[in-house]
Amino acid sequence: MTEDRIRLIQPVVGEEELALIDEVLKSGHMTEGPKTMEFESKFAEYVGAKHGIATTSCTTAMELSLRVLGIGRGDEVIVPDFTYPATADVVRFVGATPVLVDVSPESYNVDAEHIKEAITPRSKCVMPVSLFGNPIDIEPIEDLAEENDLYVVEDAACSAGARRGQRRTGSMVDLTCFSFHPRKIITTGEGGMVTTDSDELAELARSIKKFGMTAGAGGISTFARAGSNFKLSDVLGAIGVVQMSKIDEIISRRQELAGNYDELLDRVSGVVPPKVDDGVRHVYQTYAARITVEKVRDRLISDLEKKNIETQIGTYSLHMQPSFSPVPKSGDLETARMLFENLLAFPLSHYMTEEDQEFVVTSFKELLEKNQANG
Amino acid sequence: MKIAVFCATGFIGQNIVEKLKSEGQDFISTDFADSPSEEEIDYRRVDILRFLGRAVRYRSSKPRTP
Structure with missing residues (x-):
């Protein structure tokens, strides 16, 4: 390919990211640490959420969200058919059953009418996707979820910075999941984030993403539950910090x-x-x-x-x-x-x-x- | 022949129940949730998988005879 190629997308990264990566490398702290925490806090503030929990990708952010809500075997999760496979795969990964529903031909997003047709007594959660940067029409979905006692986990991989009226993607539903893949609005190479206003869900998410760990007495960690490792390295967190300024x-x-x-x-x-x-x-x-x-x-x-x-x-x-x-x-x-x-x-x-x-x-x-x- | 539908309140289960009903089949449906179906459906609230799981565990814990 020549240099004249017109690219689908190019990450907006440069000297500023390199400078902060250099700082992380020189600090010797390369796993998740202060830079990732700074990125979490900046991102959560930007989307209007109380908490930001960084993960290794949007896929792991979604898996973490479902695990935090206790969704598993015997539960159904309503997912739009028009999406990247990860949205439905995480449902299968936690042992639940995705039920695929159609989308709107205009917005390309799932709407309340299609969700309603798939609700059963086994439905526990709906996972609408704000596709391509277009935020979901939240109010009808929110009403439906409330009537049927469903959680809402939004796949907002593409939609950092989106808004519907005064409501910002990232603070509209129980848990929102973002991606920082290079084809997204901002990038850390690979990376993801869960945002939520719930102290309880955030605490659980932070524990599960870090081996099920909780702070114990005398600085010795306690492992309170089964967990995994979805931590975002500070090298990537540093890129995220700079990306937030852009x-x-x-x-x-x-x-x-x-x-x-x-x-x-x-x-x-x-x-x-x-x-x-x-x-x-x-x-x-x-x-x-x-x-x-x-x-x-x-x-x-x-x-x-x-x-x-x-x-x-x-x-x-x-x-x-x-x-x-x-x-x-x-x-x-x-x-x-x-x-x-x-x-x-x-x-x-x-x-x-x-x-x-x-x-x-x-x-x-x-x-x-x-x-x-x-x- | 009577047909038994397990997991009848799930998305697939509900579709099967509707199909059997439209065909006038003789069936009984079960699940652990409350029945979403109309009253004329024969529905029993029971967690059949848990019951089967217990039965399998009981059977596998019995000493085997030659």
């Missing part, structure tokens, strides 16, 4: 680029840009537009790649993956299938120019027309 600048840039795509794609037929509700702060981890012509998306990805333009699918429809064939499904999951097969994630790199975006859309239009003509 998060709003990164989001603003992504919103600006998304606005440019909205205008450019408005002039192209055969594609529907992502819809954003009024009063929502969509942070555009991904700019995923829907191709209205069936069965051309995959060819577009490979044809655009030949022009050095990196694109991707939106995400997966779980029921179409072999691993999820034995998993219960509610309804026909047709919207999830349609989105899996027809969403295209456009390049949204912090460093791309308006000329790059014009080139992307011109190339996309030309290739879409060519593919349509070829059937």
